[in-house]
Amino acid sequence: MGDPGQPPGPRSSHGRLPTLSTLILLLLLCGHAHSQCKILRCNAEYVSSTLGLRSAGSPGAHRGGGGGGGGAGGGAAASGALCRALRSYALCTRRTARTCRGDLAFHSAVHGIEDLMIQHNCSRQGPTAPPPPRGPGLPGSASDPAQPAADPCDFEKRFARLHGRRPGFLHCAAFGDPHVRSFHHHFHTCRVQGAWPLLDNDFLFVQATSSPVASEATNATTTRKLTIIFKNMQECIDQRVYQAEVDNLPAAFEDGSVNGGDRPGGSSLSIQTAHPGSHVEIRAAYIGTTIIIRQTAGQLSFSIKVAEDVARAFSAEQDLQLCVGGCPPSQRLSRSERNRRGAMTVDTARQLCKEGLPVEDAYFQSCVFDVSISGDPNFTVAARAALEDARAFLPDLEKLHLFPPDAGCALCAPTSVAALLSGLLVLWLCIIQ
Numbered sequence: 060m061g062d063p064g065q066p067p068g069p070r071s072s073h074g075r076l077p078t079l080s081t082l083i084l085l086l087l088l089c090g091h092a093h094s095q096c097k098i099l100r101c102n103a104e105y106v107s108s109t110l111g112l113r114s115a116g117s118p119g120a121h122r123g124g125g126g127g128g129g130g131a132g133g134g135a136a137a138s139g140a141l142c143r144a145l146r147s148y149a150l151c152t153r154r155t156a157r158t159c160r161g162d163l164a165f166h167s168a169v170h171g172i173e174d175l176m177i178q179h180n181c182s183r184q185g186p187t188a189p190p191p192p193r194g195p196g197l198p199g200s201a202s203d204p205a206q207p208a209a210d211p212c213d214f215e216k217r218f219a220r221l222h223g224r225r226p227g228f229l230h231c232a233a234f235g236d237p238h239v240r241s242f243h244h245h246f247h248t249c250r251v252q253g254a255w256p257l258l259d260n261d262f263l264f265v266q267a268t269s270s271p272v273a274s275e276a277t278n279a280t281t282t283r284k285l286t287i288i289f290k291n292m293q294e295c296i297d298q299r300v301y302q303a304e305v306d307n308l309p310a311a312f313e314d315g316s317v318n319g320g321d322r323p324g325g326s327s328l329s330i331q332t333a334h335p336g337s338h339v340e341i342r343a344a345y346i347g348t349t350i351i352i353r354q355t356a357g358q359l360s361f362s363i364k365v366a367e368d369v370a371r372a373f374s375a376e377q378d379l380q381l382c383v384g385g386c387p388p389s390q391r392l393s394r395s396e397r398n399r400r401g402a403m404t405v406d407t408a409r410q411l412c413k414e415g416l417p418v419e420d421a422y423f424q425s426c427v428f429d430v431s432i433s434g435d436p437n438f439t440v441a442a443r444a445a446l447e448d449a450r451a452f453l454p455d456l457e458k459l460h461l462f463p464p465d466a467g468c469a470l471c472a473p474t475s476v477a478a479l480l481s482g483l484l485v486l487w488l489c490i491i492q
Contacts, residue, residue, distance in 0.1 A: 096159035096293070098168055101151035102221060108144040108188040140188070142181035147188040148172050161261045162293065163346060164217065167368045171222055212295040212324025214347035214366055226347055227367040230452040231382035233257060233267055234353075234360035234445040235438060236279050236392070238425040241385040242370060246421040246463045248394050248428060249386035252280050257361060257382045260373035262346050264288040267361065267381075272433060279392070279432050281358035287341070287350065295324035295345040308336050308354050319345075349452070353444055356429075356437035360445060364452035394424045402434025411436050415443045420460040422446045 149172050152165065159165035176183070210216060218226040229242040238248050239257075251269055258265040268284035284304045291298040296319030299312045310332040311317050319328030327345040332338060341350040347366030352359060363382070370383070378384070401408075405427065412426035416439070426442035429435075449459055 096162045096165060097155040098152065098159050098162060098165040101148060101155065102164070102168060104151060105144060105148040108147065109141065138179055141179055142176070143186050143188040145172055145176050145179070145181050146183070146185060149176070149183075150187060161290065163214065163262065163368065163372070164211070164221070166261070166372045167218060167221060170368060170371075210324070211293075212327040212345040214345055214369075218347070218366070218368075228347065228364050228452070228454050229367055229370050230362075230364055230449060231257065232360070232362040232445050232448060233282060233381065234362075234441045235281070235358065235425055235429040236272075236432075237267065237269060237282050237358075238421070238428075238445075239381050239386055240421075240445075240449065240461070242382055243385075244458055244461060245385040246425075246461045247386040248392045248425065249381070249390050250280055250392050251381075251386065251390050256380050258363070258365075258370075259377045259380050260369065260371075262290055262292065262369050262372060263343075263348065263365070264290070265350075265361070265363075265382075267359075272358075279428075282361070283359065285352060285359050285361055289319070289328060289343060292345060294322055296320055296322060296328045296343075297325075299328060301330070301341060303339070303352055303354075303359060305354060305357055305359060308332075308339055308352065308359075310335060310339060351448055353441070355441040355444065356433070356435045358441065360441050362445065362448035362452065394428050401431040403431050405431050407431075412439050412442065415439055416446065418460050420462055422460075 148168070152159075152169055152172065155165070175181075215226060230240070231242050232240045236248050237251070238246065240246050249269075251267075252271065254266050254268045256264070256266050264287070266286045267282045268286075269280040269282050272279050272281045285302070287301040289296060289299040289301075299314075299316065299319060301309075301312050303309065311330060317330050319325040324345055328341075328343050330339065330341045332340070337354050339352045341352075343349070346369045348369060349364045351362045353362075354360075373380070373383075379387075408427045408431035411430055412423055416423040416426055422442050422445060425445075426439050429438035429442070446459075450456065453459055
């Protein structure tokens with residue numbers, strides 16, 4: 060990668076002007092040179108402009124655009140200098156925004172700048188820092204042999220270098236009926252049929268396809284197919300597509316490869332299987348993501364740990380994502396055991412689920428729902444595996460067990476009718492008085 064070298068000058072004969080084809084070639088080369096994302100230059104200029112603040116002990120200056128707290132450190136002068144540096148940083152990112160769409164370092168920097176400007180009460184309008192002087196490479200840059208630059212295809216190291224802290228992560232899972240645990244710890248049982256997006260952002264697309272299970276009267280479905288697209292990312296990977304179906308859980312991407320291709324960071328995307336045909340793990344280090352896919356009881360389960368900046372890199376048009384918003388209200392099912400008819404009694408299902416899920420949380424409720432509806436004890440394995448994935452992927456284990464109120468439609472309708480009747484009664488009483 061990098062800017063192309065100086066193209067050779069067009070041949071001249073007796074002082075002739077360059078040919079049209081040569082001029083077009085020069086324009087194309089110039090366009091390529093200016094179409095590259097310049098976020099690394101913005102990062103370097105910000106670091107350079109805050110070097111003096113670091114030595115003065117300003118806590119926000121050395122985070123390079125990440126979260127973190129602290130006051131203004133060196134007083135009003137240091138705070139003013141930091142705000143000038145942040146405004147320059149923001150201006151630089153705006154100038155390169157058009158060529159940086161889909162670049163993770165760019166999105167990370169934009170969010171970090173916003174956080175720091177809020178923390179230090181920096182106004183958006185005001186003076187900016189002067190451009191850094193030309194000179195030796197910055198500490199930690201590629202030109203500094205004492206401290207080589209972080210691998211651009213290692214998200215965690217790159218984030219830590221830029222922000223001075225470890226990145227945050229989010230967890231989502233879909234298993235069984237499907238039951239969906241969203242990034243925001245909402246837990247829904249869904250009746251979605253057909254293809255629905257679990258994730259749809261600038262780096263990753265995940266789609267689950269579900270079909271009815273058991274009696275159609277239950278509205279229950281299970282995931283029969285998963286499609287995952289790892290989108291092309293500059294020097295790291297070529298686009299890769301993974302597709303799994305029930306009884307066909309391949310240990311390779313759709314094109315037969317097991318990594319991200321021949322680019323320098325191709326190894327930052329890999330696919331592994333510990334149990335062929337039933338368990339596949341895909342690691343995407345370049346976006347701080349790990350995905351686990353399992354097959355149990357004739358259905359597919361999906362679990363993901365993903366960096367916050369990746370999960371949030373989507374536009375308003377990509378708002379339908381089950382991992383972000385959970386199931387739409389119209390697609391939610393009640394997990395209530397009352398009046399449930401299935402292939403197995405609820406008491407028997409509870410006994411089977413209790414063996415591996417002693418805590419009667421959302422995973423236990425989901426297990427009872429699936430086993431009683433389907434009559435298949437193997438659904439207990441899917442619920443236990445989802446819980447173990449959450450234990451491994453969640454950054455905060457205090458949120459491992461969820462005890463959500465049943466928000467299914469079966470219970471919502473009577474409650475809504477009762478509330479409406481109560482409101483009408485109050486209104487009538489007010490009128491007759």
